Amino acid sequence: MYYDRGLRRWRDERVYARGFLRWLYNTRSGGLLAPLLVGTAWPSRAWAAWQRTRWSRRRIAGFAEEMGIDLSESATPVEAFASFAEFFTRRLRPGRRPVCAEPGVCVAPADGKVLAYARVEAGATFRIKRATFGLEALLQDGALAAAFAGGSMLVSRLGLADYHHFHFPDSGVPGPPRTVRGRYHAGGPYSAARLVPFYAENHRMVTVFDSDHFGRMALVEIGALTVGSIRQRFRPGVRVAKGEPKGVFELGGSTVVLLFPPGAVRLDAEICALTRWDLECYLRMGEAVGRAAGGRRSHADLAHHRA
Numbered sequence: 473m474y475y476d477r478g479l480r481r482w483r484d485e486r487v488y489a490r491g492f493l494r495w496l497y498n499t500r501s502g503g504l505l506a507p508l509l510v511g512t513a514w515p516s517r518a519w520a521a522w523q524r525t526r527w528s529r530r531r532i533a534g535f536a537e538e539m540g541i542d543l544s545e546s547a548t549p550v551e552a553f554a555s556f557a558e559f560f561t562r563r564l565r566p567g568r569r570p571v572c573a574e575p576g577v578c579v580a581p582a583d584g585k586v587l588a589y590a591r592v593e594a595g596a597t598f599r600i601k602r603a604t605f606g607l608e609a610l611l612q613d614g615a616l617a618a619a620f621a622g623g624s625m626l627v628s629r630l631g632l633a634d635y636h637h638f639h640f641p642d643s644g645v646p647g648p649p650r651t652v653r654g655r656y657h658a659g660g661p662y663s664a665a666r667l668v669p670f671y672a673e674n675h676r677m678v679t680v681f682d683s684d685h686f687g688r689m690a691l692v693e694i695g696a697l698t699v700g701s702i703r704q705r706f707r708p709g710v711r712v713a714k715g716e717p718k719g720v721f722e723l724g725g726s727t728v729v730l731l732f733p734p735g736a737v738r739l740d741a742e743i744c745a746l747t748r749w750d751l752e753c754y755l756r757m758g759e760a761v762g763r764a765a766g767g768r769r770s771h772a773d774l775a776h777h778r779a
Contacts, residue, residue: 474585474752477742483754485585486539486633497658497668515656520557520701520723528556539633561636561720569635571715571758576685578737578762579715581728582638584628585752586761588743592731594621601750602668603657609672610692610729612652616680620690622734626761629727629752636721638693638728639757640712644683646691648708652676658697670694670727677702679718685764690731693719702726715758737762 476483497503522528532550536543543550545568546559553559572579580586587600594617597606607617630636640646654675657668676694683689693702704719706712739762743753755761 474754475746476754477759478754478756485631487631497666517701523557523560523723524555526555529553529559531556532559539631541633545635557723560723563637564635569715569757571639572760573714574760576764577760578626578641578686578730578764579639580626580628580755580757580759580761581641581691581718581730582628582630582636583634583756584630584728584754586629586743586755587627587747587752588739588761589625589627589747590739590744591622592620592625594618599667600627600671601752603670604667605671607731609669610676611678611690613678616678616690619688620731620733624732624737624739624762626730626732626739627727628729628755630721635757636726637757638718638720640681640706640714640716640718641689641691641730641761642681642683642685643712643714644681644689645711646706646708646718647680647682649677649679649704652678656695656697670696671729675702677704679704686736687733689733689736690729691718692729692731693721694727694729695721696726735765738765 473482474485475481532553535541535556536550545564547563547565550559553562569583592607594607597604597609599605607620608614611617611620652675655673657670657674671694674694674696676692679691681689681691695702701722702719703722706716706718712718740760743755743761746753
């Protein structure tokens with residue numbers, strides 16, 4: 473169960489291949505096969521390659537119906553997609569994800585089920601759903617982890633049915649993305665018997681982002697089982713607007729993590745309250761997730777004020 477903030481109601485998560493995932497993470501036979509499937513990139517890439525063939529397009533209608541996807545949002549008619557992979561990375565019609573334009577408001581970087589943590593310590597390891605989390609393990613950079621010690625964090629988990637493009641949560645200047653090679657554990661809480669080292673081991677990309685209203689942030693995209701690749705579609709060093717496209721996950725469920733420096737943000741109280749109960753809140757890209765703390769104002773805001 474998760475809470476859909478837009479609809480103001482609780483919903484059951486639709487999980488594609490639920491039986492397979494339960495078997496993979498909760499049985500002895502599945503455990504024997506898991507290292508082969510999640511330990512290297514080639515099974516996910518092979519699956520992704522098949523989804524790029526023209527034969528795969530026959531899956532689109534049935535998949536959309538099973539997962540409850542609103543096809544009216546797609547910028548491209550279903551019959552025009554050349555493959556399932558093309559459908560999976562579909563763009564939305566203009567206006568379907570309005571971005572909160574209020575200065576000093578951080579927006580959700582993607583459609584997904586969100587957890588919010590007001591304070592995260594660099595040396596601490598704790599549980600997020602059925603995965604273990606630690607800043608140093610996630611970032612693979614001790615100095616960077618220390619910079620975010622005591623700061624805040626937002627985790628957005630994308631499901632297979634979600635819009636799989638991710639966007640910038642604020643205006644600012646992004647640095648170059650850094651790749652951390654790793655495994656391909658499934659992104660959801662499917663393991664009942666053990667904690668999965670999803671944040672410490674999975675393939676991911678880290679971008680340091682000099683945001684206008686929240687200082688230096690870290691934006692982390694994490695791949696998961698069947699994710700063929702994480703494509704970045706921005707130019708490092710070039711200023712971006714809030715809500716501007718950053719990249720896309722090519723096939724599979726995935727996760728986006730936002731890290732804030734200490735004292736930079738006041739995360740949404742409702743999301744934080746749900747997180748304390750280990751409950752996710754579903755948000756759509758562009759919705760507000762927090763506000764700048766301490767009256768932080770951007771260079772553009774200050775220039776406008778002086779004028």
